[in-house]
Amino acid sequence: MALKGTLKDFSLADIFQLIAIQKKTGILLLKRDDDDEVEIKFLDGMIVGAESKKGKADLLLGKLLVRIGAITQDELEVALEVQKSTMKRLGQILIEKNFISKEDLKEALKKRVLEIVYGLFRWRRGSYDFKPLTNVDYDRENFEPLSTESVLMEGLRMIDEWPVIERRLNKPEVVYKKTGKIPEKKEREVDAFLVENEFLEDNSTSSLPYEMEYVLGLVDGMSSLKEIVQKSKLIEFYTYRALFDLLEKGYIEPTEISVPDLPYYEKKRNKEIAGEKVILFAIIVCVIFVITLLTSFSSPINRILPGPNTFVSENYKDVVFEFSKLKAIKVRELQRLFNFSFSMKPEVFIRVGENTYVLPGKYDLNLPVSFYLNEEIEKGEER
Numbered sequence: 001m002a003l004k005g006t007l008k009d010f011s012l013a014d015i016f017q018l019i020a021i022q023k024k025t026g027i028l029l030l031k032r033d034d035d036d037e038v039e040i041k042f043l044d045g046m047i048v049g050a051e052s053k054k055g056k057a058d059l060l061l062g063k064l065l066v067r068i069g070a071i072t073q074d075e076l077e078v079a080l081e082v083q084k085s086t087m088k089r090l091g092q093i094l095i096e097k098n099f100i101s102k103e104d105l106k107e108a109l110k111k112r113v114l115e116i117v118y119g120l121f122r123w124r125r126g127s128y129d130f131k132p133l134t135n136v137d138y139d140r141e142n143f144e145p146l147s148t149e150s151v152l153m154e155g156l157r158m159i160d161e162w163p164v165i166e167r168r169l170n171k172p173e174v175v176y177k178k179t180g181k182i183p184e185k186k187e188r189e190v191d192a193f194l195v196e197n198e199f200l201e202d203n204s205t206s207s208l209p210y211e212m213e214y215v216l217g218l219v220d221g222m223s224s225l226k227e228i229v230q231k232s233k234l235i236e237f238y239t240y241r242a243l244f245d246l247l248e249k250g251y252i253e254p255t256e257i258s259v260p261d262l263p264y265y266e267k268k269r270n271k272e273i274a275g276e277k278v279i280l281f282a283i284i285v286c287v288i289f290v291i292t293l294l295t296s297f298s299s300p301i302n303r304i305l306p307g308p309n310t311f312v313s314e315n316y317k318d319v320v321f322e323f324s325k326l327k328a329i330k331v332r333e334l335q336r337l338f339n340f341s342f343s344m345k346p347e348v349f350i351r352v353g354e355n356t357y358v359l360p361g362k363y364d365l366n367l368p369v370s371f372y373l374n375e376e377i378e379k380g381e382e383r
Contacts, residue, residue, distance in 0.1 A: 003028075003130035012120055013152055015128060020045040020148035026133045032126040038116060041136045046145035048138040050116040061090055065100065065108050068233050075099045091142055102142065107233065109143045114151070115235045121155040122162065158237050165244045169225060175257040176228065176243070177221035181250050183207045212251075215242035219252050224259035 003015060007030075015028065023045035030038045041049035062076045071079075071094065079093045086093070091105040100108075184207045208216065211234055218228045225243065232239040246252045 003128065005128060007123060007126045007128060010128070012123070012128075013156060015130070016148050016152045019130065020152070024130070024132060025136060026131050027136065028128060028130045030120060030123070030126055030128050032123060038120060040117060040120075041138055042148070043136055043138070043145060045148055047113065047117065047148055047151060048136060048143060048145045050113040052116045052119075061108060061112060064112055065094070065104070067230050068108070068111075069231065070104050070108065071099045089139060091139065105142050106144070109139065110146070111233065111235055113143070113146070117151060118155055118158060118235060118237055121159050161241065162237070165240050168244055168247065169240055171254075171258075172226035172229075173224050173258045175222065175224050175255045175259060176219050176247075176252050177255050178216070178219055179250055179253050183213075183251075208251075209242075209245075211238050211242040212245055215239055216246055216251055219243075219246070221255065227259065 003010075003018070012030075018024075019026075019028070019042050025043050025045075026041075028040040028042065030040070037053040039049075039051045039053075040047060062071075062080065065071045066073055066076055075094070075097070079090055079097060079099065082088070082093050082097075083090055091100075091109065094100045095102060095105060214234065215228070215232060218231055223231070228243065229236055229239045234242070243252070247254075
């Protein structure tokens with residue numbers, strides 16, 4: 001079976017349902033007009049992997065683990081260096097280095113895959129291409145296949161709830177704080193999907209649902225909405241939904257403080273630095289050009305003044321005067337030479353080539369002179 005088309009004609013839900021029912025193995029490639037691409041791996045109708053080639057770079061496993069506080073940036077860099085020489089999976093290296101546990105890795109891999117897949121349910125346009133395979137490669141040791149039907153049902157629920165949540169939580173830079181309201185002690189509500197997928201454990205006596213209690217702990221009066229979502233071990237939708245419910249029930253409230261979007265300012269500063277480098281480079285090029293112009297023998301300046309290698313140790317003004325005098329002599333004597341009425345003998349012009357001579361002067365100055373001595377002039381030389 002080969003599936004290919006656009007999401008306008010065949011929805012993502014229909015595609016997932018067909019792959020699940022027929023228990024297909026292969027890779028589903030989805031593309032959007034803005035060049036965003038996502039690959040979803042299926043094994044016997046179950047989801048076993050997902051990769052996003054554009055957009056949320058923080059969904060990469062290493063950055064995700066740093067973001068949720070499972071490892072530090074330094075630990076990630078150490079693991080990446082090891083990966084370059086060993087070509088092992090990053091997760092396996094992190095476990096071998098005792099930076100994370102197997103459970104941490106399994107949780108992060110599941111979060112990463114679900115984050116990518118659930119993001120697809122918000123696509124309104126795009127194309128799909130399913131390529132059947134006999135087998136697909138994935139981290140069998142640390143990733144447990146996900147039920148496509150379960151993911152599909154949750155994705156459809158998200159589609160209905162997202163618009164309401166986004167209307168209320170539409171400013172990611174705003175900082176939130178606790179109001180001080182204390183949950184009552186009573187039987188807790190349980191989100192079966194979260195418990196089934198082991199995102200949270202039932203280890204509290206709070207009356208709040210698991211995800212709400214967890215997210216409430218991330219609200220510290222200093223973190224923005226975006227930072228809370230980034231730090232959360234829950235996927236984006238669950239964190240937003242928990243924040244929405246906490247806000248509706250009065251457990252948290254927005255402050256007047258806003259945290260700038262650091263990536264935006266980093267990009268802006270990078271552009272400024274790039275501009276500064278261009279200006280600096282242009283200045284350096286101009287300086288080099290001026291220096292080259294001043295020191296070049298073909299420079300217009302050196303046509304007026306002698307080059308630095310023509311100076312000995314005499315006074316600069318005297319040298320300039322001598323150079324000017326030689327130029328005047330050259331003009332006068334050449335005119336007289338060709339009129340057969342010269343005061344200087346042609347021998348004064350030192351021959352350096354067939355038709356090239358130099359007019360010698362003081363301070364080792366030699367003024368080049370080029371002319372052709374015809375037979376009449378040569379006879380004059382003999383006289």
